[in-house]
Amino acid sequence: MKQKRLVIRSIILVILATAVAYTLYANFTKDNVKAVNVGSKAPDFALVDLNGQKHKLSDYKGQGVFLNFWGTWCKPCEKEMPYINNQYHYFKDKGVQVLAVNIGESDLAVSKYVERKKMDFPNVIDKDSQVQNAYGVNPLPVTFLIDPNGDVVKIHTGALTESMVNEFMTQIQPLKEK
Amino acid sequence: MKEVKCECGHVNPHGTVFCEACGKLTKEQEENKNLLDMRYEGSARRSQTYNKSVIDKVWNFFSSVKVGVWLIVITLSASAVGTILPQEMYIPNTMPASEYYADQYGWMGKLYYQLGFHNLYSSWWYLILIASIGISLVICSLDRVIPLYKALKRQRVTRHEGFLKRQRVFGESPSLNQDEIEDIKQKLVKKRYNVREENGNLLAEKGRFSRWGPYVNHVGLIIFLFGAMLRFIPGMYVDKVLWIREGETKVIPETNGEYYLKNEEFILDIYDKEKDNEAFDKALDRVGMVVKNYQSNVVLLQKEGDTIPGEKPELKKIKEYPIQVNKPLKFENFALYQVDYKLDELSKMSFKLTKKDSDQSLGDITINLIEPEKEFNLKNGYSVELKSYFPDFAFDENQEPTTKSRVPNNPAFVFNVISPENPEGEMSFVAIQQTIDPGEDNLYKMSFNGIETRNVSALTVRKDLTLWTIAFGGLIFMIGVIQGAYWNHRRIWIQQIGGTTWIAAHTNKNWHGIKREIGQLIDGTKLTEPMDQSINEEKE
Numbered sequence: 001m002k003q004k005r006l007v008i009r010s011i012i013l014v015i016l017a018t019a020v021a022y023t024l025y026a027n028f029t030k031d032n033v034k035a036v037n038v039g040s041k042a043p044d045f046a047l048v049d050l051n052g053q054k055h056k057l058s059d060y061k062g063q064g065v066f067l068n069f070w071g072t073w074c075k076p077c078e079k080e081m082p083y084i085n086n087q088y089h090y091f092k093d094k095g096v097q098v099l100a101v102n103i104g105e106s107d108l109a110v111s112k113y114v115e116r117k118k119m120d121f122p123n124v125i126d127k128d129s130q131v132q133n134a135y136g137v138n139p140l141p142v143t144f145l146i147d148p149n150g151d152v153v154k155i156h157t158g159a160l161t162e163s164m165v166n167e168f169m170t171q172i173q174p175l176k177e178k
Numbered sequence: 179m180k181e182v183k184c185e186c187g188h189v190n191p192h193g194t195v196f197c198e199a200c201g202k203l204t205k206e207q208e209e210n211k212n213l214l215d216m217r218y219e220g221s222a223r224r225s226q227t228y229n230k231s232v233i234d235k236v237w238n239f240f241s242s243v244k245v246g247v248w249l250i251v252i253t254l255s256a257s258a259v260g261t262i263l264p265q266e267m268y269i270p271n272t273m274p275a276s277e278y279y280a281d282q283y284g285w286m287g288k289l290y291y292q293l294g295f296h297n298l299y300s301s302w303w304y305l306i307l308i309a310s311i312g313i314s315l316v317i318c319s320l321d322r323v324i325p326l327y328k329a330l331k332r333q334r335v336t337r338h339e340g341f342l343k344r345q346r347v348f349g350e351s352p353s354l355n356q357d358e359i360e361d362i363k364q365k366l367v368k369k370r371y372n373v374r375e376e377n378g379n380l381l382a383e384k385g386r387f388s389r390w391g392p393y394v395n396h397v398g399l400i401i402f403l404f405g406a407m408l409r410f411i412p413g414m415y416v417d418k419v420l421w422i423r424e425g426e427t428k429v430i431p432e433t434n435g436e437y438y439l440k441n442e443e444f445i446l447d448i449y450d451k452e453k454d455n456e457a458f459d460k461a462l463d464r465v466g467m468v469v470k471n472y473q474s475n476v477v478l479l480q481k482e483g484d485t486i487p488g489e490k491p492e493l494k495k496i497k498e499y500p501i502q503v504n505k506p507l508k509f510e511n512f513a514l515y516q517v518d519y520k521l522d523e524l525s526k527m528s529f530k531l532t533k534k535d536s537d538q539s540l541g542d543i544t545i546n547l548i549e550p551e552k553e554f555n556l557k558n559g560y561s562v563e564l565k566s567y568f569p570d571f572a573f574d575e576n577q578e579p580t581t582k583s584r585v586p587n588n589p590a591f592v593f594n595v596i597s598p599e600n601p602e603g604e605m606s607f608v609a610i611q612q613t614i615d616p617g618e619d620n621l622y623k624m625s626f627n628g629i630e631t632r633n634v635s636a637l638t639v640r641k642d643l644t645l646w647t648i649a650f651g652g653l654i655f656m657i658g659v660i661q662g663a664y665w666n667h668r669r670i671w672i673q674q675i676g677g678t679t680w681i682a683a684h685t686n687k688n689w690h691g692i693k694r695e696i697g698q699l700i701d702g703t704k705l706t707e708p709m710d711q712s713i714n715e716e717k718e
Contacts, residue, residue: 009237016316019407020309026410027300047488056486073570073581105569105584108550112566130429130487 035136038155042067042146043134047101047124050111055099055124058150064096064172065146066165069132071103072113074140076159081117083162087169088121095148095174101126103140148174188332191325193222198332201341213711214344216684219333221325241321246314253307260298263290267297312403315396323393330386335376337671337682345671345682347693349708351700354679358703362672365699371670380672389686391662398655405647416641419517423525423548424632427479427493430512431639437509438479438493444519444633447471472516474501474635478509501637511641518636524586526630529608531562531595534623542627547586559598562624566592571609579607595622668692670699681708 036043042065046056057065068084070077088098098121102110105125114123126132135144145154145168153172160168182190188199196203196214198221203214214220223241239245263283266275275296279287294301342348354362359378366373371382409415416432420439427440447470449458454470462468479493499507506513524547531540541556547569554562568581571590579590590609596602604620668685670692681700685692689710697707 006231006233009233012316012320013233013236016309016313019404020306020313023309023407023410024302024305027302027305044486045488046486071584073583103584106549106567108552108564109567109569109581109584116566124488126488128428130435130491133429133431134435134487 049122067144077141080160195220198329202338219329221329240317335381342682347683351705382670385665388665395658402651408644418639440477442475445473515638517638520634522631528627529624530627563594
């Protein structure tokens with residue numbers, strides 16, 4: 001009788017505590033629920049760069065991809081561009097590809113900006129926000145690091161320093177290139 | 179834990195105030211001459227009796243109604259405090275919440291933010307309070323409904339004298355014979371009482387079902403809270419805003435790129451004194467402009483075939499629909515609501531190329547502000563190159579031209595005008611209401627020649643799979659309220675004791691009703707009307 005009471009009470013309390021714990025956990029993580037998570041496959045996409053060349057993410061399998069989302073109006077983006085450019089030159093023949101996705105701006109604004117800031121890496125424009133939605137990008141800049149298998153290994157929101165860019169690119173460099 | 183055996187033979191759980199079966203009071207209670215507290219049929223709320231393990235202690239804490247009431251009071255006070263300053267979702271986007279509250283409201287704002295009042299419904303302590311109320315509901319209910327159910331099930335027809343005497347409605351009358359008892363029994367049955375007889379004693383009962391009302395009500399609340407919890411499960415609840423310009427086609431967020439929306443037109447109608455009913459005239463005179471309709475005419479499109487993001491999708495038209503306030507476009511589990519708008523966003527800008535000294539016009543150009551062309555060829559060897567474009571122009575801290583956003587709120591351009599005199603071109607910088615000439619020696623100027631605008635609709639993208647659960651909880655809640663409020667649990671005991679007939683009655687509410695019923699019952703019999711003993715008790 002006493003035993004039964006203890007068991008029943010324990011079961012009920014455990015069920016209630018689980019429900020509360022789940023709610024609290026879900027509440028704390030709800031801001032981090034992203035379309036793409038670390039460890040998941042990077043959603044494939046295909047966008048055309050300013051020179052008319054098509055870049056399909058899955059074509060870069062076997063290489064690390066440094067995927068950066070940016071805008072011409074975004075101050076921190078402006079800051080990190082020269083760093084990305086330097087590291088792009090250093091890593092471009094070492095198995096790391098840079099893809100910079102501008103979110104929905106005009107060809108003119110983007111191409112003039114790219115010219116002005118001397119960004120040599122491929123810049124694609126996500127005109128109708130399809131890629132932005134697929135990656136759940138909201139505040140800019142955001143950088144996704146995609147390893148040679150096509151898995152996302154890191155997501156960084158906010159500006160980067162040059163040493164971070166270097167570290168990130170080293171992280172996704174294919175083993176045979178190291 | 180000792181169980182208590184009553185002299186009637188029934189074994190009661192420890193802590194029982196009076197016997198579940200016959201109603202005989204325990205020794206301590208026997209000395210007390212007051213009326214019985216019938217609230218839980220004198221049954222032992224288990225929390226009051228066992229207090230052994232940690233589990234029992236936690237259980238007993240939540241089993242207390244006092245604790246439950248305090249939890250509700252604290253939650254209500256916290257909710258009230260949460261309305262003093264605006265919630266995070268209503269503050270302007272200009273600075274992060276962590277700075278905004280301190281900046282606007284000083285140390286009080288800072289504290290408000292630190293304690294999580296700025297986003298109350300997501301504060302961990304607020305959630306814990308709500309969850310505790312839920313736990314309290316479950317445990318309080320279980321702890322009371324089970325003993326109550328058992329006590330009511332085990333009650334016998336013949337009750338102990340002490341029990342009858344201590345009922346609020348009680349009276350003694352001359353003894354009745356078998357026929358008279360039968361007569362009263364029939365009357366009770368007619369009044370839809372459930373009558374049980376034992377050795378010439380009667381127990382008439384009806385509406386016991388009303389006693390479960392509060393517990394049914396609590397089950398409803400638990401389902402309601404559970405429904406609210408479901409919102410945290412991914413895919414159950416979506417609440418996003420989609421800004422879409424007239425003429426634009428955009429993917430609808432959270433649909434996995436499957437659905438697209440085209441905005442054909444945004445309409446804002448206002449009441450017109452000439453056309454609308456005169457009844458509105460007075461109101462219109464008082465307040466001026468009143469909006470009659472906010473409407474977005476949209477086309478819902480579905481992606482066909484397998485394209486990956488970024489590729490131009492093939493879109494199939496599903497339906498056209500005018501979205502108005504409270505008339506959302508519905509598809510699958512989604513609904514798109516009209517929520518906001520922006521009128522007259524710049525979409526195109528025209529300029530005239532003129533010769534500075536003669537104002538002679540050399541041609542017009544029209545720039546699409548969303549996707550401007552790079553070059554405009556005019557006749558007679560003139561052309562204009564667009565060197566730079568800043569949709570939302572401002573000077574940055576180094577006095578360099580820059581853009582604050584990608585929305586053409588304040589477009590500015592750097593033109594290069596190529597003319598027969600100047601095949602290399604001459605540069606000029608043009609922004610709204612300011613032409614900043616880089617050189618005095620420019621021969622030509624671009625002068626502003628008009629704009630085209632379009633409207634932007636904001637639609638809420640909403641999906642809520644939890645609604646049915648919440649509505650179901652609400653329904654159960656209401657059933658419980660009705661069950662407890664519109665029925666009364668009435669019992670009448672008629673017992674032959676030592677040559678007299680005793681009548682006692684109890685109801686959980688509406689004493690007037692049961693007294694009136696008894697009045698009708700004893701009309702034309704030897705029985706005298708029982709007294710309401712609570713009146714005497716008050717006098718004493």
